[in-house]
Amino acid sequence: MxxxxxxxxxxxxxxxxxxxxxxxxxxxxxxxxxxxxxxxxxxxxxxxxxxxxxxxxxxxxxxxxxxxxxxxxxxxxxxxxxxxxxxxxxxxxxxxxxxxxxxxxxxxxxxxxxxxxxxxxxxxxxxxxxxxxxxxxxxxxxxxxxxxxxxxxxxxxxxxxxxxxxxxxRLPGPNLEAMMKAELGNYSTGRLSGMFNMPLGDTLAIRVAGALTQRDGFDYNTFTKKNVNNRDLWSTRLSAKWDPVDWFSANVIWEHFEEDDQRSRTGKQLCTRDDGPAKVGGVNTSALTRARLSQGCLPGTLFNDTAYGVPNGLSFPQFLVADGITFGYPTPGPRNQNTLVRAFKNRLTDPYLGLVQSRDLREIATSYDPIFRSKNDVVQLNLSFDLSDNLQLISQTAYTEDRYYSSQDYNRFVSNPIFSDTGQPMVNASNLPYGYSATIRPPTPGGVYTDPQLGASDRMLAVDLSQSQNRQWSQEVRLQSAFEGPLNFSLGANYLKFKSQDDYYVFNNTFTYLAEYLYNSGAPPKTPVICEPTTPKECVYVDPNPLSSINGEGHNYFRSKNVVQIESWAIFGEAYWEVTPDVKITAGLRYTDDSKVSTPYPSQLLLGADRGTSGPSTGGKYSRGYPALPDIKQGWNEFTGRFVVDWKPDLSFSDDTLVYASYARGYKGGGSNPPRVDIDPNVVQYQPLAETFRPEYLNAFEIGTKNTFMNGALRLNATAFYYDYKDYQVSQIVDRISLNENFDAKNMGAELEVIWHPTPELRLDANIGYLHTELGKGAQSIDVMNRTQGNPDWTLVRPWVQVPSNCVAPTRHVATILGRGLDDTLAAQALTALCSGSARIGSFDPALPSLFRFWQMFGFTYNPLKDAPNGGRGFYANLEGNELPNAPNWTFNLGAQYTFNINDWRLTVRGDYYRQSESYARVYNTQYDRLEAWDNTNLSATLENPNSNMVVQVYVKNVFDDAPITDFFTNSDDTGLTANVFTLDPRIIGVSIMGRF
CATH class of the missing domain: 2.170.130.10 (TonB-dependent receptor, plug domain)
Incomplete structure (x- = not known):
């Protein structure tokens, strides 16, 4: 040292x-x-x-x-x-x-x-x-x-x-010591932590530390009548340090973290309901066709009462399909005469009709309470060799494993009962619509449908599951000097290997319902439907297992499977040259070689294999499983580094001053976007998207000063910076995947950090940050919340159930379809065909001939891939000059603490106030994206007796129990574009006692 x-x-x-x-x-x-x-x-x-x-x-x-x-x-x-x-x-x-x-x-x-x-x-x-x-x-x-x-x-x-x-x-030390701390608080909070440090002779020491936190849920589920979003987690760390000789030191660390509770991965879902247009091109819409032109939720501000609505559930694609499902049952009368019974209670079924939400962000209504599990292990070995008095060789070896499992209600709303009570024995129906004949089983006896993953319910159930398994191994070696002369250096090399599998599932009992009773209507009469080689027609495999033990091969649910391997190595070095006793130059350079291999597994929701038989085609290629596409291999070789000049002038008004100016080059690798739906392009061609996204690059310029004044009573540090950013990576959900796009940007700002002791007992501290960001020239993107960008010549249209995203179509074509006087269901089904770019438009729809062409019925020709902006995806929004997401212009924190000396005791009272100005959650900077400014206040009082090593503390976090919306993300088109919001933990009051031994 x-x-x-x-x-x-x-x-x-x-x-x-x-x-x-x-x-x-x-x-x-x-x-x-x-x-x-x-x-x-x-x-x-x-x-x-x-x-x-x-x-x-x-x-x-x-x-x-x-x-x-x-x-x-x-x-x-x-x-x-x-x-x-x-x-x-x-x-x-x-x-x-x-x-x-x-x-x-x-x-x-x-x-x-x-x-x-x-x-x-x-x-x-x-x-x-x-x-x-x-x-x-x-x-x-x-x-x-x-x-x-x-x-x-x-x-x-x-x-x-x-x-x-x-x-x-903390690493093991030479002294025998221990610490125990216990804490109680509201929400039935219980927390224990402790540490034990023990030397074993003169050269070896071990240290054990652990912590446990349990807390009741912050949120109340009004449907299950339970508190959720609780905490049950623990950590432990075991470390050992060995110093056998003066020139060698080694330590090893193992840390384990585990959580198993009902933590909510996301917060409440908000929605400004979109009822759809009452007229299009002067033509009236019916209830069903209006829903086909609704996107579910509108891009309204999240800070009005209207945002606490529910999506237009009738706009969900599966409900258009289900609207046409009927089942045949024998009735008195002529032989073979059947009664057609609709699958749903009403012909037009909005599962959320008439529902409203509580304005309390901590009150939810969901049919499925969350499950949250995570485990993380880190093992690190550190070796230090003093090659001489001035040269040190350091080795760091680390291995980590991370496992994650989180499941919760996907829609975050409890629907109305939706299923009809068929309650009839199994018969062979011969007069199903459009000439189909199938063996029908009563799917909803008593108005209840039993899904193999989600169980029995009379309502729409939707649950998601996010899980991952990751492993990382890394090795770094550094040679550092500490010469007495003006020149020193740090040279190193490192290697990293990372393997990951991430799976994201969405289960919905209406998906399984369609798979079993529409697309598998000719399958063998058994439950659940199993696609066999002898199945006489197209088949959509239904996973028969419960949610806890799914086989991952079902096409009755959505699965995004992502397997990635990252391999990276680098060599780097920094030189430190003291040009004069007051001036130092730091110059660093790093060469990085990155390699990424992604194995894409396209999603297969409601897709089955076409066996060349008559009947509706799903557009799929496989009945079961998730076959992989060829690997996506990416690699980059980049130079990064920094150059710094710092000056320590001898100033009469300061105790110690550092002034510096720096330039730094940053780089972050690109990657591959998750795979999309595996639809056969011979059946349906739909909007192309980028398979990969580019790396990020940053040129950063900074000036700063660090100062100590008033004989050490005042510290003031200030910084100003300018960033020129290229290809910043930003994601939004498109086609049921997180589509990553690249944007250039410029950031500039300033920061001030102050700590001041006006008296020995009083301490004041503050930090203030100013930030200005703007997206670069030509920045543009398609906003899924506003695909038409207000152009009246184009209208948003919902797709068929297997196609993930909404599209835009010419208003005149939409008006032509609406004006033909078709049955509501046929008109709605015809509108969905506007989102496909194949000659077999409508082949997803059993109501329409497989070779149906628009112009044969409506007298116009239209191919969205050629005739619509961006292949039917919509119009670009101009983003140039917009602020980056999550980049508030101002952040500041003010803190004050005062210590009262009472005989042998010290009582320290502290308060902290934090505020963040308004910002945006997305790059589009619309009223929908705006996040209001928010603040947070915390108080604590600590009573300490240095002689007895006892500390008692009382604290209040989030004093005013604020629940600001700190961020959100927008769900996919086919689930209504709802907004999942995040907020702070509520007011937490606690008292703790700690003893050191």
């Missing part, structure tokens, strides 16, 4: 929870630890490893915020999502599926793909983890948490375009 701090005029001491830097003059320390009482107004300064070597945070020419365990506890920052409250220009929110978005200076992880990398590198003890539990896991026995802002293109490399979050655990 002494060598690393040579020439800085600083030495270091360890005191309690923090490392302190002590200014020296003439080799006499000005002050000691604040905890020891000498010079108590000194602002504590952490030793950090932001440059992968130990330095004072005030000497690092990087915008970095660092927090000791004590500092985290003072602010009641218990996990990664709460770090935003203490760092300027940082935002955090959960994202869809198993993802989250930690955003720094407007740059986060808005790309959703199994092959995408996080823009903020999350590291455990300097090892980057592609998959991690930063969102779920609470901090455990940490030494400190460092957050580096800006691209770290040399030392952290490939996936650190926005910055780095580095969690440094």
């Amino acid at each position: 002494t060598a690393l701090l040579a020439g800085t005029g600083l030495t270091y001491r360890r005191s309690g929870e923090t490392f302190l830097i002590v200014k020296k003059e003439d080799d006499a320390p000005q002050s000691a630890s604040a905890n020891e009482g000498a010079e108590p107004s000194l602002v504590d300064e952490l030793i950090v490893t932001a440059q992968k070597k130990e330095e004072s945070i005030q000497d690092v020419p990087i915008a970095v915020s660092a927090f000791s365990a004590q500092a985290l506890d003072e602010r009641k920052i218990e996990g990664g999502p709460e770090l935003l409250r203490a760092i300027p220009n940082v935002s955090f929110s959960k994202a869809n599926f198993s993802m989250y978005n930690f955003s720094i200076r407007g740059i986060g992880t808005k790309a959703i793909s199994a092959s995408s990398d996080p823009a903020v590198a999350v590291s455990f003890n300097n090892t980057p983890l592609i998959r991690n539990r930063l969102f779920e896991q609470e901090f455990l026995d940490v030494e400190r948490v460092e957050v580096l802002r800006g691209p770290q293109g040399t030392l952290y490399g490939r996936n650190a375009t926005a910055g780095v979050v580095n969690m440094i655990p």
Whole structure:
């Protein structure tokens, strides 16, 4: 350490929870630890490893915020999502599926793909983890948490375009010590944590730490009458450190995290209901055709009462199909005369008709309570060799496994009862519509349908399941110098291999219903339907297993399967040249070789194999399973790095000042978009989408200053930056997949961090961030919430059930179909054909001839792939100049704490106030996308007796019980474009007692 701090005029001491830097003059320390009482107004300064070597945070020419365990506890920052409250220009929110978005200076992880990398590198003890539990896991026995802002293109490399979050655990020490902490709070909160450190002789020490949290649910499900979104999680860490000789040190760390509870992966679903147009081109619409022209939900603001509606369920594609299903049963009269009984209770069945939602974001109504399970293991081996007094060789080896399982109600609404009570014996019906003949089984006795995965219900049930299994192995070797002269260096190489399988399922009992009783109407009369080689006609395989043990081969549910392998290696180096005692130059360069292999498995919802028989064609190629397409192989070779000049002038008005200017180059690899529906192009051709997305690149310019004033009582750090971003990755759900698009952008802003001790007892701190972002020239994208972009010559149309996305069609053609006076069902089915680009338009629909062409009936010709904008997908929205998502213009935090000395006790009272200005959830910056400004207040009181090592704390988090919408994502077209919103945890009140031994 002494060598690393040579020439800085600083030495270091360890005191309690923090490392302190002590200014020296003439080799006499000005002050000691604040905890020891000498010079108590000194602002504590952490030793950090932001440059992968130990330095004072005030000497690092990087915008970095660092927090000791004590500092985290003072602010009641218990996990990664709460770090935003203490760092300027940082935002955090959960994202869809198993993802989250930690955003720094407007740059986060808005790309959703199994092959995408996080823009903020999350590291455990300097090892980057592609998959991690930063969102779920609470901090455990940490030494400190460092957050580096800006691209770290040399030392952290490939996936650190926005910055780095580095969690440094406590390692075993030479002293026997232990800690126990117990906590109780509202929502029946119970939390235990502890640590035990034991030396084993002079060279070996072990440390064990663990934590357990249990808490009742934050949300109330009015349908199941249960509290959900609870917490039941635990972590443990075992570490050992061995120092057999002066020149060698080794430590090994194993950390395990596990959660098994009813945490909600997403929040409430909001919707401004879209009833559809009453007229099109002057022609009136019926209830059914109007629904075919509804997108389910409108792009209205989420902050009006109208947003607490429900989607137009009649617009769901499966209900158009089901509207035509009838079943034959014998009735008195002539032989073979049958009565046609409709499958649903009403001919026009909106499952959500008449329903409304509570305005309380913590109150939901769903038929299925969530299930949440995750496990994460990290094993790390660190070796350090002192090759000489000035050269150190460091090796870091790490292996991680991450497993994740989350299931919850997909639609987030409880539907009305929808099934008819057929209740008749099985018969052979010979007069089904359009000449079909089939063996019919009574599907809904008593008005109840039994789905093999979701069970029996009289309502529409929809459940999703997100699960993943990931493994990562990494190795890094670094050679670092600490010469007395002006030149030092850090050289290294690393290798990373990552394997992942992500599965996302959506189960819906109406999907299974259609598979069993429409597309499989000629299958053998047994339940469930099993597609056999001898099946006489096309067959859609129905998985007969319950949700807990599905075989993953069913076509009665949606499955997105993504298998990815990432292999990356890099060599890097930084040189540090002290040009003069006050001026230093840092120059770094990194070469990265990235390789990604994605194995696409297209989705197969309601698709079956065409056996060359008569009857409706689903457009599928397989009856069962999810065959893989050829691998998508991608690779990039990139140079990144940074160049920094820093100056430490001797100023009369400051104790210590650092001024720096830097340029950094960042890079993050591209990837492949998830595979789409595997529809036979000979049956239906539909809108093309990009198979892959490009890497991100960033040129970042920054100037900053770090200052200590008033004999250490005041610290003031300021930074200004300008980013030129190329191909920023942003995702939206299109065709039931997360489609990732690339946009150029420019970001600029400033940050201010202040800590001030006006008196030894009073501490004030603040951080303020200003951010301005704008998308680059020519930026454009199709907004799924507004495909026509207000053009009256085009009308949105819903597709047939196997086609995932809405389309746009000429208003005149829609009006022509509506004006022919067809039966409602036939007119609605004809409208759906406008979304297909094949000569066999309508072949999905058993009501229409397989070679049906529009012009034969309506007198016009139309092919959306040729005649409609962007193949029928819609018009581009102009995004140039729009703000990036999750990039508020202002963030700031104000904190104050005062310590009362009462005999042998110290009582510290602290309050923190955080505010984030309004921002946008999507790149389109419409009223629908706007997120209102929100704030958060936290209070704590800590009573400590240094002599007895006892600490009692009372705290209140989210004092005013606010529930702001912090972010949201939009669901797919065929589920109504509902908005899944995220919010904060409610008010949490707790009391804890901690003892050290």
